[in-house]
Amino acid sequence: SYSGLHSEQRLAKPMIKKDGHWQESEWQEALEYTxxxxxxxxxxxxxxxxxxxxxPNATTEACYLLQKLSRAIGCPNIDHRVQQTDFAxxxxxxxxxxSQIPYADLEKQQAILLIGSNLAQEQPLAAVRVRKxxxxxxxxxxxxxxxxxxxxxxxxxxxxxxxxxPSELAQVVKALSGENLxxxxxxxxxxxxxxxxxxxxxxxxxxxxxxxxxxxxLAMNHPQAALIRSLVQLLAKSSGAEIxxxxxxxxxxxxxxxGAVPHRLVGGKVSSQVGLDAHAMLQKKLxxxxxxxLEPELDCADPHRALLAMQQAEFVVCLSAFQTPTMADxxxxxxxxxxxxxxxxxxxxxxxxWQSFTAAVKPYEQARPAWKILRVLANxxxxxxxxxxxxxxxxxxxEAQLAETIFKPQDGYDPQVMTNPxxxxxxxxxxxxxxxxxxxxxxxxxxxxxxxxxxxxxxxPQTAEQYNLSAGDxxxxxxxxxxxELPVIIDERLAVGCVCLPCGLTATMNLGxxxxxxxxx
Numbered sequence: 001s002y003s004g005l006h007s008e009q010r011l012a013k014p015m016i017k018k019d020g021h022w023q024e025s026e027w028q029e030a031l032e033y034t035x036x037x038x039x040x041x042x043x044x045x046x047x048x049x050x051x052x053x054x055x056p057n058a059t060t061e062a063c064y065l066l067q068k069l070s071r072a073i074g075c076p077n078i079d080h081r082v083q084q085t086d087f088a089x090x091x092x093x094x095x096x097x098x099s100q101i102p103y104a105d106l107e108k109q110q111a112i113l114l115i116g117s118n119l120a121q122e123q124p125l126a127a128v129r130v131r132k133x134x135x136x137x138x139x140x141x142x143x144x145x146x147x148x149x150x151x152x153x154x155x156x157x158x159x160x161x162x163x164x165x166p167s168e169l170a171q172v173v174k175a176l177s178g179e180n181l182x183x184x185x186x187x188x189x190x191x192x193x194x195x196x197x198x199x200x201x202x203x204x205x206x207x208x209x210x211x212x213x214x215x216x217x218l219a220m221n222h223p224q225a226a227l228i229r230s231l232v233q234l235l236a237k238s239s240g241a242e243i244x245x246x247x248x249x250x251x252x253x254x255x256x257x258x259g260a261v262p263h264r265l266v267g268g269k270v271s272s273q274v275g276l277d278a279h280a281m282l283q284k285k286l287x288x289x290x291x292x293x294l295e296p297e298l299d300c301a302d303p304h305r306a307l308l309a310m311q312q313a314e315f316v317v318c319l320s321a322f323q324t325p326t327m328a329d330x331x332x333x334x335x336x337x338x339x340x341x342x343x344x345x346x347x348x349x350x351x352x353x354w355q356s357f358t359a360a361v362k363p364y365e366q367a368r369p370a371w372k373i374l375r376v377l378a379n380x381x382x383x384x385x386x387x388x389x390x391x392x393x394x395x396x397x398x399e400a401q402l403a404e405t406i407f408k409p410q411d412g413y414d415p416q417v418m419t420n421p422x423x424x425x426x427x428x429x430x431x432x433x434x435x436x437x438x439x440x441x442x443x444x445x446x447x448x449x450x451x452x453x454x455x456x457x458x459x460x461p462q463t464a465e466q467y468n469l470s471a472g473d474x475x476x477x478x479x480x481x482x483x484x485e486l487p488v489i490i491d492e493r494l495a496v497g498c499v500c501l502p503c504g505l506t507a508t509m510n511l512g513x514x515x516x517x518x519x520x521x
Contacts, residue, residue: 001340001439001440001443001446002341002443003442003443003444003445004339004438004439004440004441004442004443005339005341005342005361005364005439006364007322007442009322009323009324009442010321010322010364010365011320011321011322011323011334011336011367012336012364012365012366012367013025013336013365013366014026014027014029014030014031014333014334014335014336014366015030015323015333015334016029016030016033016332016333017328017331017332017333022328027366027368030333030335031335031373031376031377031380032380033333034317034333034335034377035377035380035381037288037315037317037332037333038050038073038288038290038315038317038381039381040315041287041288041314041315042073042074042075045287045288045314047073047074047075048074048075048077048275049286049287049288050070050073050075050077050286050287050288050289050290051077051276051281051282051286051288051289051290051309052066052067052070052075052077052078052079052289052290052292053078053079053080053082053278053281053289053290053291053292053294053296054066054078054079054080054255054260054291054292054293054294055080055082055249055292055293055294055299055437056080056081056082056247056248056249056250056251056252056255057249057250057251057293057340057437058080058251058255058260058292058293058370059251059254059343059345059346059347059370059371059391060251060254060255060257060258060345060346060347060348060354060395060398061258061345061346061371061391061394061395061398062292062293062345062369062370062371062374063080063251063254063255063258063259063260063292064258064259064260064266064394064397064398065371065374065375065378065386065388065394066078066260066290066292066370066374067258067259067260067261067265067266068259068378068385068386069374069377069378069381069383069386070290071259071265071273072378072381072383072385073381073383075275076262076271076273076274076275076276077262077275077276077281077286078259078260078261078262078275079260079261079262079275079276079277079278079281080249080252080255080256080260080261080278081248081252081261081277081278082278082294082296082299082300082301083217083221083248083299083300083301083431083514084220084221084225084248084277084278084279084301085221085223085225085279085301085302085513086222086223086224086225086226086227087226087277087279088226088227088413088415089226089229089230089412089413090261090263090277091263091409091410091411091412091413092409092410092411092412092413093409093412094409095256095257095267095268095407095409096247096252096253096256096257096268096348096352097220097245097247097252097253097256098244098245098247098253098349098350098351098352099243099244099245099350099351099352100212100242100243100244101212101242101244102351103126103129103244103349103350103351104129105210106126106129106130106133106212106244107129107130107132107133107136108133108210109133109138109210109211109212110133110137110138110139110208110209110210110211111138111139111140111141111204111205111207111208111210111211111212111241112130112133112134112138112139112140112141112211112212112213112214113141113142113143113201113204113205113211113212113213113214113241114130114140114141114142114143114144114214114216115142115143115144115165115169115213115214115215115216115219115228115232116143116144116145116162116165116215116216116217116218116219116220116222116228117142117144117214117215117216117217117218117219117246118144118146118148118216118217118218118430119148119150119214119216119246120148120149120150120151121148121432121433121451122216122217122246123246123350126214126246127150127151127152128151130150130152131150131151131152133152134152134153135152139155139156139204139208140152140153140154140155141154141155141156141157141201141204142154142156142157142158143157143158143160143165143168143169143201144157144158144159144218145159145160145161145162145165145218145428145494145495145498145500146159146428146491146493146494146495146500147159147492147493147494148493149493155204156197156200156201156204158197158201159493159494159495160495161421161426161495161496161497161498162218162222162223162426162428162498162515163421163422163426163515164421164495165219165222165224165228166222166224166227166228166231166418166419167192167418167421168195168198169228169231169232169235170188170189170192170231170418171192171193171194171195171198172194172198172201172202172205172235173185173189173192173202173231173234173235173238174189174192174193174194174198175194175195175198175199175201175202175203176202176205176206176235176238176239177189177234177238184414185234187416187417188230188415188416188417188418189418191418192418202239205235205239205241206238206239206240211239211240211241211242212241212242212243212244213232213235213236213241213242213243213244214243214244214246215228215229215232215243215244215245215246216246217246217248217430217431218428218430220245220246220248221248221301221514221515222515223513223515223516224419226413226415227415227418230413230414230415244350245350246350247349247350249436249437250340250347250437251347251348253348253349253350253352254346254347254348254354256268257348257398257402258398261277262274262275262276262277263275266398266401266402266405267401267402267404267405267407268405268407268409269405270410278300278301279301279302281309282296282300282302282305282306282309283305283309285308285309285312285313286309286313287313287314287315288313288314288315288316288317289309289310289313289315289316289317290317290319291316291317291318291319291320292319292337292370293319293320293321293337293370293438294318294320295320295322295324295326295327295438296309296310297310297326297509298435298438298441298503298504298505298506298509299437299504301513301514302512302513302514302516303503303508303509303510303511303512304479304480304482304509304510304511304512305480305512305513307326307330307509307510310330310331311329311330313330315332316330316331316332316333317331317332317333317334317335318331318333318334318335319335319337319370319373319374320334320335320336320337320438321336321337321338321339321364321367321438321439322438322442326506326509335368335373336364336365336366336367336368337367337368337369337370337373338359338363338364338367338368338369338370339363339364339367339438339439340439341359341360341361342359342360342361342362342363342364342367342369343359343363343369343370343371343391344356344357344358344359344369344391344392345357345369345371345391346391346395354395356395369391371388371391371394374386375388422517424497424517424518424519425463425467425497425498425499425517425518425519425520426497426498426499426515426516426517426518427479427498427499427500427501427511427513427514427515427516427517427518428494428495428498428499428500428501428514428515429501429502429503429513429514429515430500430502430503430514431502431503431504432452432453432502432503432504432505433451433452434446434447434449434451434452435502435503435504435505436504441504453502454487454489455486455502455505455507455508456486456487456488456489457475457477457486457487457488457489457499457500457501458488458489458490458491458494458499458500458501459488459489459490459491459494459498459499459500460490460491460492460493460494460495460496460498461490461492462496463494463496463497463498463499464488464490467520469488469520470488470490471488471489471490472487472488473487473488474486474487474488475487475488475520476520476521477499477501477511477518477519477520477521478518478519478521479511479512479513479516479517479518479519480511480512482510482511482512483510483521484507484508484510484511486501486507499518501518
């Protein structure tokens, strides 16, 4: 990925848009202009009209300063969960989504159930551990919208549309629990009948001493993610299995611990002022946005909605290592930040381990570490408590507050009904391995690698026949009254009634949500 550091889109100096024209600026001028514009929006519209979004790849230190600054100016609208759309269970969520077992113990499990996970692409080393478990006799099962080519055999698998995933999972819970359902689950599963494959999966989980359920990105970003998580908790309680939530991005655990969520402060302390989540910030089309290491049109769950929100805002400031034509259209200020490997910082992994690193190379041209930019913005806004001289001091500040925290999730989400799956063609939207962040997207060697599949609309043979499509055809697909044209590939691995359209690409950024309905035009 390092070749992305020298992309033609790399931003060398601060940029300000004045009278519709971009011009290079000195740092002091750019920072003062940013502060002035933010203050004007807050004075006229109120701090609630500011949305603050960060990439889950930002360091823990940068996430901490970003949320600290946002809340200090009266704005609780801070979030890093940009690929999610369902936040119904956030009050009852764990301290951070991660692993309930030591990560290395994944290879010691006797039964493993993968839900909504292309594990070999999302977490290649986790796939290696699952393979080791399978070679030692573990039964690996999967529930996915695509029959992924894993490097291990599957004992049982359910291949279904994303809309049917909750009901398929509910059948496993019903098979395991029967009529002896935990309190609150009786209404939820009243109309569910356990299928034969549901019974087989339940039996495999219950028959062993060590079992784990792994939730991947497709499950965590599902439009009914809260319901899926509730069903998984019921399944774990009934079977004795543990749960691994595969964390999003490089540092979603660190971002959550640092308070870069709208409902909790550092260490999970409940916030007295709950702000808007990432999806709601974009839905409500706020007056201003502050973006850290984020390209909303590529990184968000609904890129079309995200782009519309940016375009209608009065003021958008991007802390970004890159400048794109799309960003130049909606942004008003772009401040060049140091990319990964040019900055020191800390990530927190799926097991909760803190992993600190130092810069390997100098920042590009006039790029600066994001935490330093946020520190100066806070100083210009006259916000106290930002007198940090090194990223290690910020880390120590976060750790000190974590030491004082006794985390207790609130009484949580209690779904009462199972919704019927929507009819029609459903999009399977997943971020490709080398489309997951700005750095890898600009590393040409990675884009040319065999791991990158051709950009196309993929259909199962049955679905292609339904729409009179053949391999090599060009199909026009629409969401939100926006259309794109892509070549057709027939893929027998896909669930019937779906079209697989990758996310994080300029070719698909005009479409809508990752798992919404799609029209064949």
